[in-house]
Amino acid sequence: MKTTTLKDDIVVLFAGDSGDGMQLIGELLGYTSALSGNDISTFPNYPAEIRAPQGTLHGVSGFQIRLADHYIFTPGDEADILVAMNPAALKTNVRKLKPGGVIILNINSFDKKNLALAGYEIDPVEELSKQFKVFPIEITKIIRDQGKDSGLGTKQIDRSKNMFALGLVLWLLNKTTEQTATFIKRKFSDKPELLQLNLKALEAGYNYGETAELIISRTNVEKASLPSGTYRSITGNQGLALGLITSAHLAGTQLFYASYPITPASDILHELSKHKQLNVLTFQAEDEIAAISAAIGASFAGSLGVTATSGPGMDLKSEALGLAVMLELPLVVCDIQRGGPSTGLPTKTEQSDLLFAMFGRHGEAPLPVLAVSRPADCFETAIEACRLAIEFMTPVILLSDAYIANALEPWKIPDIDKIHSIEKTVLQENERHFAPYRRNEKGAREWAVPGVPGKEHRIGGLEKEDLTGNISYDPENHQHMVLTRKKKIENIAQYIPLQKVDSGSESGKMAIVGWGSTYGSIKTACEQLRNEGVEVSHIHLRYLNPFPSNLLQLLNGFEKILIPELNTGQLAFLLESHLKKPVEKLNKVKGVPFTVKEIKDKVLSIIR
Amino acid sequence: MTQEDITTKNATIQPKDFASDQDVRWCPGCGDYSILKQTQTILAEIGIPRENIVFVSGIGCSSRFPYYLNTYGMHTIHGRAPAIATGIKLARPELSVWIITGDGDALSIGGNHLIHILRRNVNIPILLFNNEIYGLTKGQYSPTSKEGMVSKSTPYGSLDHPFNPVLLAMGAEATFVARTMDRDPAHLREILKAGHLHKGSAFIEIYQNCNVFNDGAFEIFTEKDTKPLYTLFLEEKQPLVFGKNREWGIRLDGYKPQIVSLQDSGFGLDDLWIHDSRDRYKAQILATFFDDPRKENALPRPFGIIYQSQRPCYEDLVYQQIENVKGKNTKSLKEIIFGTATWEVH
Ligand SMILES: Cc1ncc(C[n+]2csc(CCOP(=O)(O)OP(=O)(O)O)c2C)c(N)n1
Ligand code: SF4
Numbered sequence: 033m034k035t036t037t038l039k040d041d042i043v044v045l046f047a048g049d050s051g052d053g054m055q056l057i058g059e060l061l062g063y064t065s066a067l068s069g070n071d072i073s074t075f076p077n078y079p080a081e082i083r084a085p086q087g088t089l090h091g092v093s094g095f096q097i098r099l100a101d102h103y104i105f106t107p108g109d110e111a112d113i114l115v116a117m118n119p120a121a122l123k124t125n126v127r128k129l130k131p132g133g134v135i136i137l138n139i140n141s142f143d144k145k146n147l148a149l150a151g152y153e154i155d156p157v158e159e160l161s162k163q164f165k166v167f168p169i170e171i172t173k174i175i176r177d178q179g180k181d182s183g184l185g186t187k188q189i190d191r192s193k194n195m196f197a198l199g200l201v202l203w204l205l206n207k208t209t210e211q212t213a214t215f216i217k218r219k220f221s222d223k224p225e226l227l228q229l230n231l232k233a234l235e236a237g238y239n240y241g242e243t244a245e246l247i248i249s250r251t252n253v254e255k256a257s258l259p260s261g262t263y264r265s266i267t268g269n270q271g272l273a274l275g276l277i278t279s280a281h282l283a284g285t286q287l288f289y290a291s292y293p294i295t296p297a298s299d300i301l302h303e304l305s306k307h308k309q310l311n312v313l314t315f316q317a318e319d320e321i322a323a324i325s326a327a328i329g330a331s332f333a334g335s336l337g338v339t340a341t342s343g344p345g346m347d348l349k350s351e352a353l354g355l356a357v358m359l360e361l362p363l364v365v366c367d368i369q370r371g372g373p374s375t376g377l378p379t380k381t382e383q384s385d386l387l388f389a390m391f392g393r394h395g396e397a398p399l400p401v402l403a404v405s406r407p408a409d410c411f412e413t414a415i416e417a418c419r420l421a422i423e424f425m426t427p428v429i430l431l432s433d434a435y436i437a438n439a440l441e442p443w444k445i446p447d448i449d450k451i452h453s454i455e456k457t458v459l460q461e462n463e464r465h466f467a468p469y470r471r472n473e474k475g476a477r478e479w480a481v482p483g484v485p486g487k488e489h490r491i492g493g494l495e496k497e498d499l500t501g502n503i504s505y506d507p508e509n510h511q512h513m514v515l516t517r518k519k520k521i522e523n524i525a526q527y528i529p530l531q532k533v534d535s536g537s538e539s540g541k542m543a544i545v546g547w548g549s550t551y552g553s554i555k556t557a558c559e560q561l562r563n564e565g566v567e568v569s570h571i572h573l574r575y576l577n578p579f580p581s582n583l584l585q586l587l588n589g590f591e592k593i594l595i596p597e598l599n600t601g602q603l604a605f606l607l608e609s610h611l612k613k614p615v616e617k618l619n620k621v622k623g624v625p626f627t628v629k630e631i632k633d634k635v636l637s638i639i640r
Numbered sequence: 641m642t643q644e645d646i647t648t649k650n651a652t653i654q655p656k657d658f659a660s661d662q663d664v665r666w667c668p669g670c671g672d673y674s675i676l677k678q679t680q681t682i683l684a685e686i687g688i689p690r691e692n693i694v695f696v697s698g699i700g701c702s703s704r705f706p707y708y709l710n711t712y713g714m715h716t717i718h719g720r721a722p723a724i725a726t727g728i729k730l731a732r733p734e735l736s737v738w739i740i741t742g743d744g745d746a747l748s749i750g751g752n753h754l755i756h757i758l759r760r761n762v763n764i765p766i767l768l769f770n771n772e773i774y775g776l777t778k779g780q781y782s783p784t785s786k787e788g789m790v791s792k793s794t795p796y797g798s799l800d801h802p803f804n805p806v807l808l809a810m811g812a813e814a815t816f817v818a819r820t821m822d823r824d825p826a827h828l829r830e831i832l833k834a835g836h837l838h839k840g841s842a843f844i845e846i847y848q849n850c851n852v853f854n855d856g857a858f859e860i861f862t863e864k865d866t867k868p869l870y871t872l873f874l875e876e877k878q879p880l881v882f883g884k885n886r887e888w889g890i891r892l893d894g895y896k897p898q899i900v901s902l903q904d905s906g907f908g909l910d911d912l913w914i915h916d917s918r919d920r921y922k923a924q925i926l927a928t929f930f931d932d933p934r935k936e937n938a939l940p941r942p943f944g945i946i947y948q949s950q951r952p953c954y955e956d957l958v959y960q961q962i963e964n965v966k967g968k969n970t971k972s973l974k975e976i977i978f979g980t981a982t983w984e985v986h
Contacts, residue, residue, distance in 0.1 A: 063981060066983070067981055067983050069983065069985070215981075218980070257985075258985045259985070260984075260985050260986050261984075261985060262978070262982050262983070262984055262985075263982060263983050263984070263985060264978060264979045264981060264982045264983075265981075266979075274976065274977055277973060277976070278973065278977070281973055286731060288727065288730065288731050290727065306969075307969075307971070307976055308961065308962045308965040308966075308969075309962070309965050309966045309969045309970065309971065310971075310972075310973055310976070313730060313731070313958065313962070315726075315727075315730060317723065317756075318723075318752055318753065318756040319752060321720060321723065321753075322720070322722075322723035322726075322752070322753055322756065323723075325716070325717075325720040325723035325724045325727065325753075326723050326724065326726050326727030326730070327727060328716075328724055328727065329696070329714070329723070329724035329725060329726065329727025329728040329729075329731070330727040330728065330730060330731035331727075332694075332714060332724075332727075332728060333694075333727070333728045333731035333732040333735065334731065334732065335731040337727065351717055352717060352720065355716060355717050359714075444985075445977060445978060445982065446977075448973065448974065448977065481732075482691065482692065482693075482694050482712040482728075482732065482735050483691055483692055483732070483734075483735065484691055485689065485690070485691040486691070487691070488690055488691055488710055488711055488712050489712065489713075490660065490706050490707050490709075490712070490713035490714070490715065491713070491714060491715070492706070492707070492713075492714060492715025492716065493699075493715065493716065493717055494715065502662060502707075503662070503707065
């Protein structure tokens, strides 16, 4: 008998070998669910090796997706449905499954060799069946049977296993295959045989649900009531790319994007290099130093110079960032943080570059630092970063991370005609000689680009005399210039929005203060706690340097401050030095985001 | 706009118009003065309006150069001038962009950027002031210092094998490779002008005397009595001849260069290697003329345009591609923001 139950959210976790196409079906389920009106939140979790040996634990690639009938901010702490394509995928992911949850297995891969690779001494299916609803399905066999007339080789046919799994999950979620099929058609439009194979596999999975005697009820998640508007789904890196193009458009200039490939920042380069028709110039440089240097050169010449990187690439860019501070040219450096130090955990998320962004340059070299909170926030924050860079003539660091970079989320598409243009500094000509370091009321110097007679000037990394920009070793002048540059950045606090409380009251017992990708987990934890009668407010920082002018006052209105971070306490370090009192900390450096439960437990442990 | 569009001649402009109001601060007697003077002279002759010129340098004594020119200029960080200049040229291909660098700047810390600008063939003259020493840091050996060189950091002699910059540039497939010297102003001007006219990266090695830390490093090539015997001034379509009375020639024996006497060997001018800077194979052999001049049978050091060829320059390719894309991909900003699938929430 087939029944359908209604749920307000459901979490699906796809897991398999890195070659099994789990990321693809995760994204497809995301697009499909978003299009059908659910809110979604995803968590792609890849192995570091591109092709780890098949069947091994460290070759497992996972994609977690949560769909809901309401506004959500996390991919969920635990999964309702786990799809495991082999024993290793089962082994590494079963602990993320809710008690009583559903496991779909490709039982054809549960042979002696794979079980041994996963470290199972005996077949786990029987034991697991005691706690979970386990459905061992001969996916490989079904796929091979139906693909045998396709003219394709076994290897290629086997690749469509993932579509079978997706089809079955769509059935379980009471959805149709129609929209998914549209995406598949677009993806394989130039490979007709593969297209047919994948569509057939998708249908086979769906029909399997219809016809097999699965003792399971389908789950229906209704549409979410998101704020009205036109939506699309977007990843963090796509959001940044679109925000950067839009910023250059708002400033009426070319976007000059230079970078050197590095996970998880490369997708920004991939995305931007598609849009050359929009006055976007992309340059894959020989290294990160060349990338930032070229961007600085382009900014000198009047383009909006931007570069993005991660971890090790940030180290390489330090010297040039100092140059940009000295030159006072617009520049945006996106740091898509990943696990460090050194090569660290290249595909995993972490928030451990905050202090580096703040202080990672020799000399007194302050610059604005901003952080994105989630994929849907990237577009707007990128524009903010570019606005500060141009209007204050300064390099800006924009922090994102591996989690935000790859996660998929519905995004309400903004009306770009309603966004304020970005104004370049032009100073009134009131002096006989052009003075490159004359400033406006914001402290910004003029962006005087080559090609204008009478404004020829030389700038460089040596300390410069105020106004003229000529080399100066004068001690008084140096102190004056250091302070001038510092004040310019500090004064930005007067031009950014006041800090608001994201949820909860404006003062009280406890505020949880977060930045970056912890936004969703903190927000959800706070909401649940308040529903349970625990008074707690959520404050989320976009501007990390300078802080909004009212931040300290706001924080002082709370008895206790808790700062959860995916590092060992970097924002806490900064805030403690300002607040002159200790804060509570929750720190995690495991390469994965906080669960909601971890945050709630910490709050409760402090309060009790 | 391309660089040609702005090369409207300004006939009245003088060398002094290219001097900035800053005092020149090199050590008295430094070879950099001559290079600055010749550059100001040829800039006036070329006649590009000052506002359309950008000089970009790294760090080193030589890299102070942009401060002394009344054009746009950037004095950047050690070794990175090629990358910064590439950014400028890509953003504004119509500007006349020049790179000033030293042997440490270009070949040590900046070696990576140098080979990449050359392979990309960005339309920029690159003036490498080679003084075979680190001047600004007061006298350590550099990547072009001779083996055995005694310097502050090599009191017992350097063990490093030096770069032959010209050969390195050939290896990176530069499309213009030349060598000249501070002490021969006419030759220096001629090469600088040719480098400017070349469409693509023009690699110009300039032997520059650092009279404080490495005085006389090139004197065998620059002083009147030794210069004729140890240098080979290349002239297009002319035989390779050198010597006080032009009594020596170079012929090719297979692919091996051979010095022959034009007086008593039986070989005449007709037998000699005729310089053809567009012949890549011959240029590669010429680039290897790097013998220690004091060695028996040492080949003379070539000066002039060793190699030049035509290859599309990078910024042209970049903008051609953008134009091509515009023909195929007409998606507006709004369209790409909307993406491929949207839905409405009411
Ligand atoms: C990152 C960095 N490392 C080291 C230095 C110190 N430094 C300045 S110039 C220079 C060498 C300059 O030699 P060269 O390029 O031959 O120029 P020259 O001074 O001889 O003209 C060095 C090592 C620096 N400025 N920056
Ligand atoms: S140290 Fe040498 S290279 Fe530097 S300015 Fe003095 S003479 Fe010239």
